[in-house]
Amino acid sequence: MKFSAKLAVALAAFVPFSAFAHKAWLLPSTTVTTQDQWVTVDAAVSNDLFYFNHVPVKLDNLAITAPDGKPAQAENPFTGKFRSVFDLHLTQAGTYKIAVVNAGLFASYELNGEKKRWRGTAEAFAKEIPADAKNLEVNQSAGRNETFVTAGAPNDTALKPTGAGLELAPVTHPNDLFAGETAKFRLLLDGKPAADLDVEIVPGGSRWRDKQNEIKVKTDKSGEFSVTWPAPGMYWLEASLEDANTSVKQAKKRRVNYVATFEVLQQ
Amino acid sequence: MRARFSIALTGLLAGPVFAADLNVGVEVPNLKVAEYHRPYVAVWVERDDQTVAANLAVWYQQKEGKGEGGKMEQGTKWLADLRQWWRRAGRSATLPIDGVSGATRPAGVHKLEFDDAKAPLAGLPAGSYKLVVEAAREVGGREIVRIPFQWPPAKPAHFDTKGDVELGAVTLDVSP
Numbered sequence A: 001m002k003f004s005a006k007l008a009v010a011l012a013a014f015v016p017f018s019a020f021a022h023k024a025w026l027l028p029s030t031t032v033t034t035q036d037q038w039v040t041v042d043a044a045v046s047n048d049l050f051y052f053n054h055v056p057v058k059l060d061n062l063a064i065t066a067p068d069g070k071p072a073q074a075e076n077p078f079t080g081k082f083r084s085v086f087d088l089h090l091t092q093a094g095t096y097k098i099a100v101v102n103a104g105l106f107a108s109y110e111l112n113g114e115k116k117r118w119r120g121t122a123e124a125f126a127k128e129i130p131a132d133a134k135n136l137e138v139n140q141s142a143g144r145n146e147t148f149v150t151a152g153a154p155n156d157t158a159l160k161p162t163g164a165g166l167e168l169a170p171v172t173h174p175n176d177l178f179a180g181e182t183a184k185f186r187l188l189l190d191g192k193p194a195a196d197l198d199v200e201i202v203p204g205g206s207r208w209r210d211k212q213n214e215i216k217v218k219t220d221k222s223g224e225f226s227v228t229w230p231a232p233g234m235y236w237l238e239a240s241l242e243d244a245n246t247s248v249k250q251a252k253k254r255r256v257n258y259v260a261t262f263e264v265l266q267q
Numbered sequence B: 001m002r003a004r005f006s007i008a009l010t011g012l013l014a015g016p017v018f019a020a021d022l023n024v025g026v027e028v029p030n031l032k033v034a035e036y037h038r039p040y041v042a043v044w045v046e047r048d049d050q051t052v053a054a055n056l057a058v059w060y061q062q063k064e065g066k067g068e069g070g071k072m073e074q075g076t077k078w079l080a081d082l083r084q085w086w087r088r089a090g091r092s093a094t095l096p097i098d099g100v101s102g103a104t105r106p107a108g109v110h111k112l113e114f115d116d117a118k119a120p121l122a123g124l125p126a127g128s129y130k131l132v133v134e135a136a137r138e139v140g141g142r143e144i145v146r147i148p149f150q151w152p153p154a155k156p157a158h159f160d161t162k163g164d165v166e167l168g169a170v171t172l173d174v175s176p
Helices: A002-014 A122-127 B002-017 B075-080 B083-088
Strands: A025-028 A037-047 A062-065 A075-079 A084-089 A094-112 A114-120 A134-151 A166-170 A182-189 A196-201 A215-218 A224-228 A233-243 A251-264 B021-028 B040-045 B052-059 B108-115 B127-136 B142-152 B158-163 B167-175
Touching: A025 A094, A025 A134, A025 A233, A025 A251, A037 B021, A075 A114, A094 A122, A114 B083, A134 A166, A166 A233, A182 B083, A215 A224, A224 B142, A251 B127, B021 B040, B021 B127, B040 B075, B040 B083, B075 B083, B083 B127, B142 B158, B142 B167
Parallel strands: A134 A251
Antiparallel strands: A025 A037, A037 A084, A062 A094, A075 A084, A094 A114, A094 A134, A166 A182, A182 A224, A196 A215, A196 A233, A233 A251, B021 B108, B021 B167, B040 B052, B040 B127, B127 B142, B158 B167
């Protein structure tokens, strides 16, 4: 009973369709600072940006890339009722990429008349799903939730795409965003330009206004899109798609999504 | 005719070596506030495309570094609050900047004197520039003012402007 309740919670957090009803985000205390400083990051899923009032983002799949391209370690991680928090010591000069990367398969099937649910990796799938499973349905998901912090001058090493899922390849550096200026980014799907993809950008502070004030843009043939920042502040970006590019043949659909938080500075 | 020509030629040759002066006055205003900290101030020369032609001064809290070449002064932590300067110059500079970095200044008028014979103005190509002064105060505000000028100056010229809160009078005097 205890186990299945736990599993249900884990599944609820993992099923992309339910997660998409809310906005997941990472909110750093600062994005532009000097070397050897600390930043602290809130990670939550909520309706309002950026208020932790629903559920935390789990930190199990937190991956931080330092300016030299090597992994960096979060310190003082904590997961509470509404949010997770961690600190990061910016020991290097340059840009850190902070990401929560969720990728996996989930399956539902019947075994001896009993309904079963399963989640895991492609490698585990072959081993753990019984051969006599009936009505097997498998979905795949790949999600990235990112933000960026720069100590000193920005650099691009940590921003190199991994080639898996939806990713942002900066044309404008994500820590060089200023109100009134136009920034350009490229979205990649499995390392290739993600063309004709809808992108939604929502300014923070939505708790104190009636409308989302979302900015809707579309990527062009090369996966690029531009946005002119109307005002300084924190912004939340999301793009998602569904395709059939799955890693096991039983999975018919793959749900891919990308989320990022940006700070736009005043001139 | 010949004499006139040679005078003109002399004038032409003298052009690159004349000593042009650039003097800046920055007033740190006297503010009656509950919690006062001296402002961080950056003074620089900006090109038309907003890139930095010369850093003239940056005043911030100076504290001794700890350890050998190790810890940076804590005072540098807030340098990014000089937002425009940080973007254009500070973030890619090695701190402290020799002859530019200095301690914060008290309320009053502070004079800075430069000439084209030495850094940071030596070798500044002729053109149109802006003097930029930016101030950011802990638990206070931030302000930036600009004064356009031509370099080198054809004749002595005086310019002044004023900040609203964080900067008092800002003056620029240039002379050939």
